Amino acid sequence: MKKEIFNKTYISSEIPSVVLDRMAIYIRVLNQLQQERIKLTNSKELSNYLPVESGQIRKDLNYLGKFGINGKGYNVKILKKTLQKLMGLEAKWNAVIIGGGRLGKSSVEFMKQKKSETFRIVAAFDPNNRLIGKKISNLKIQNMKDLNRTVKSRNIKIGIISTENNNVQSVAENLINNELNYILNFSSFSPKVPDYVILRNIDPGLQVESMSYHLRQSSLSK
Amino acid sequence: MKKEIFNKTYISSEIPSVVLDRMAIYIRVLNQLQQERIKLTNSKELSNYLPVESGQIRKDLNYLGKFGINGKGYNVKILKKTLQKLMGLEAKWNAVIIGGGRLGKSSVEFMKQKKSETFRIVAAFDPNNRLIGKKISNLKIQNMKDLNRTVKSRNIKIGIISTENNNVQSVAENLINNELNYILNFSSFSPKVPDYVILRNIDPGLQVESMSYHLRQSSLSK
DNA sequence: TAGATTGTTAATCGATTAACAATC
DNA sequence: TAGATTGTTAATCGATTAACAATC
Numbered sequence: 407m408k409k410e411i412f413n414k415t416y417i418s419s420e421i422p423s424v425v426l427d428r429m430a431i432y433i434r435v436l437n438q439l440q441q442e443r444i445k446l447t448n449s450k451e452l453s454n455y456l457p458v459e460s461g462q463i464r465k466d467l468n469y470l471g472k473f474g475i476n477g478k479g480y481n482v483k484i485l486k487k488t489l490q491k492l493m494g495l496e497a498k499w500n501a502v503i504i505g506g507g508r509l510g511k512s513s514v515e516f517m518k519q520k521k522s523e524t525f526r527i528v529a530a531f532d533p534n535n536r537l538i539g540k541k542i543s544n545l546k547i548q549n550m551k552d553l554n555r556t557v558k559s560r561n562i563k564i565g566i567i568s569t570e571n572n573n574v575q576s577v578a579e580n581l582i583n584n585e586l587n588y589i590l591n592f593s594s595f596s597p598k599v600p601d602y603v604i605l606r607n608i609d610p611g612l613q614v615e616s617m618s619y620h621l622r623q624s625s626l627s628k
Numbered sequence: 629m630k631k632e633i634f635n636k637t638y639i640s641s642e643i644p645s646v647v648l649d650r651m652a653i654y655i656r657v658l659n660q661l662q663q664e665r666i667k668l669t670n671s672k673e674l675s676n677y678l679p680v681e682s683g684q685i686r687k688d689l690n691y692l693g694k695f696g697i698n699g700k701g702y703n704v705k706i707l708k709k710t711l712q713k714l715m716g717l718e719a720k721w722n723a724v725i726i727g728g729g730r731l732g733k734s735s736v737e738f739m740k741q742k743k744s745e746t747f748r749i750v751a752a753f754d755p756n757n758r759l760i761g762k763k764i765s766n767l768k769i770q771n772m773k774d775l776n777r778t779v780k781s782r783n784i785k786i787g788i789i790s791t792e793n794n795n796v797q798s799v800a801e802n803l804i805n806n807e808l809n810y811i812l813n814f815s816s817f818s819p820k821v822p823d824y825v826i827l828r829n830i831d832p833g834l835q836v837e838s839m840s841y842h843l844r845q846s847s848l849s850k
Numbered sequence: 851t852a853g854a855t856t857g858t859t860a861a862t863c864g865a866t867t868a869a870c871a872a873t874c
Numbered sequence: 875t876a877g878a879t880t881g882t883t884a885a886t887c888g889a890t891t892a893a894c895a896a897t898c
Contacts, residue, residue, distance in 0.1 A: 423838065424865075430837040434816055438793070448879065455820065460879095462866065468881060476874040477878045493837055494844025509741045516738040519731045520816065522833035524840045563843060571660070588839055594656055594742065598677065604842045606835040611744035613828040615652040615715050616645065617810055618746045620826045621785060622716025646889075670855060682855095684890065690857060698898040699854045 425466050428458060429489055432466070436486040448479030500561055501525040502553070502586070504577050505568035505593075506532045506542040513568050513592040513608070514543045525564050525590075529556045533573055550580070557584050564588045571595035578605075647688050650680060651711055654688070658708040670701030722783055723747040724775070724808070726799050727790035727815075728754045728764040735790050735814040735830070736765045747786050747812075751778045755795055772802070779806050786810045793817035800827075 421429075435455045439447055449460035449467075456463070467474065470488050474480050490496060503510055514527065530545040532538065537547050548556065556562065565581035567574055571593050578597035581589060589605045591597065596607050643651075657677045661669055671682035671689075678685070689696065692710050696702050712718060725732055736749065752767040754760065759769050770778065778784065787803035789796055793815050800819035803811055811827045813819065818829050 422865075426838045426841055427834065430834040431818070433837075434818070434831075438817060441794070450879080456818070459867070461868075464880060465866085465882080472881065474880050476872075476880045478874070479879065492841070492844075494840040494847075495837060497840070497844065497847075499840070499843055512734065512738045512741045515734045517832065517836075519734045520814075520831070520833050522836050524833070524836045564839070572663070588843055590836065590839065592742075595660060596653070596656070596678070604839055606839050608832040608835060609656075609742070610739065610830040610832070611742050611746070612649065612652045613830060614739075614744050614746045614812065615655075615717060616648045617786070617812065617826055617828050618716040618719070618721070619648055619714065621721055621810055622714075622719065625716075625719075644889075672855080681891070683892075686856060687858080687890090694857065696856050698856045698896075700898070701855065 421469050425469060426493075428466055429493060431456065432463070433486060433489050433493070433495075436482055436489070439482050440486070445482055446479050447482050447485075451479070495524060498523065499525045499563045499588075500528045501564035501566055501590070502529045502531065502557065502560075502562045503527050503542065503545075503566040503568060504531045504533070504550075504581070505566075505570075505573075506530050506537050506540060506547040507534075507568070507570075509570075509592060510542055510568035513566075527566065528560050528562065533569060533577065553580065554584050557586060562586065564590060566590045566592065567597075568592040643691050647691060648715075650688055651715060653678065654685070655708060655711050655715070655717075658704055658711070661704050662708070667704055668701050669704050669707075673701070717746060720745065721747045721785045721810075722750045723786035723788055723812070724751045724753065724779065724782075724784045725749050725764065725767075725788040725790060726753045726755070726772075726803070727788075727792075727795075728752050728759050728762060728769040729756075729790070729792075731792075731814060732764055732790035735788075749788065750782050750784065755791060755799060775802065776806050779808060784808065786812060788812045788814065789819075790814040
């Protein structure tokens with residue numbers, strides 16, 4: 407028993423993060439195929455939907471062990487389920503949001519529309535005392551000093567930051583002090599966190615800016 | 629004159645996209661330093677704010693030419709301005725949004741809160757005729773058949789997609805047929821586009837999912 | 851000048867691609 | 875069995891890191 411758990415952990419922790427990123431994308435494509443009632447696919451077909459070569463897809467999928475069907479391809483349903491299991495998408499983690507202002511509200515609303523259902527926001531806080539008692543996403547905004555109690559009682563694992571940039575570092579430290587080591591940051595300032603903390607900065611502006619670079623390039627060459 | 633433009637284009641197009649991504653992040657940090665009234669910085673200090681080593685920062689910045697001050701560091705203001713210029717952030721490009729439903733609205737609202745000011749949305753469309761005439765972000769939703777005329781008359785360069793997943797491929801093709809080769813996609817389906825098209829998929833769910841993977845890992849090892 | 855930090859080269863590392871034997 | 879596609883190895887490519895001479 408112990409050994410199996412150990413193996414799983416071992417195998418999984420070997421997966422490079424570029425591969426994990428692609429695996430999340432593969433699930434999107436498999437959903438698409440399922441909508442089109444396709445039961446069996448193969449690495450060539452998958453590559454049609456992605457900027458990834460078929461060989462690389464096969465290599466990535468082999469981190470899951472071998473369960474492709476030689477000469478046939480992959481069973482869409484099984485492949486999707488296996489990926490979802492690996493990515494922990496069967497569970498739903500409790501999250502707390504820090505920052506109940508406009509950025510907080512629009513972030514929550516946006517994620518809701520994107521149907522991102524990996525976490526469930528069960529409590530809200532704000533370092534600005536004037537916001538306490540107001541509501542965000544049907545949750546009453548609480549005083550930061552109650553954070554620890556709520557994290558414990560509600561079994562919260564994820565901290566979401568949506569405060570002003572200048573509060574972000576201290577909020578992040580506060581979360582970490584409360585053993586929240588998984589942080590989703592909607593602000594534009596990336597806090598410095600210890601290595602063991604998993605931090606994801608959600609900053610689409612960065613992608614728009616690299617697009618801007620290409621727009622300028624094309625306007626220069628004209 | 630011609631030569632200078634040629635050189636600029638040449639130098640810039642050599643910049644690997646990983647480096648461009650980091651450059652956008654460097655601008656964020658420089659903004660932060662400016663807020664703290666810091667006039668001079670160096671690669672070591674910058675690395676404190678980033679998951680990037682000082683040597684790599686220096687290497688990245690050298691794509692801009694050499695204008696660091698040996699023994700001193702970099703002038704914050706000049707460095708920021710140079711990066712912004714390279715990234716084309718002085719210009720503001722006109723954009724059209726296709727998809728005036730809830731995803732469209734919350735995407736626009738979210739980007740507004742994130743103060744992403746690289747583009748300006750000047751027109752809205754929806755393939756669903758029932759939405760025509762309604763409003764999104766103060767813009768009347770128009771009929772898709774008027775897309776071409778509006779793109780030309782308003783000098784639109786960027787197409788934003790915020791429709792349902794199953795419309796995304798055809799909407800993308802429509803945009804490209806109208807010479808909109810810079811596409812920002814807020815849906816969860818990535819359309820297949822020709823190589824010359826610059827496509828950015830804004831899908832924060834992917835980052836949440838790779839976080840989920842780590843949450844599962846940690847719960848397994850307990 | 852001495853001290854500090856840049857700019858740059860060479861070495862390392864890891865990820866991608868190409869190719870094909872194994873297998874259903 | 876023949877045909878097709880997987881799983882996997884070896885070769886290539888590119889990005890990161892380490893190290894230091896150049897320079898203010």
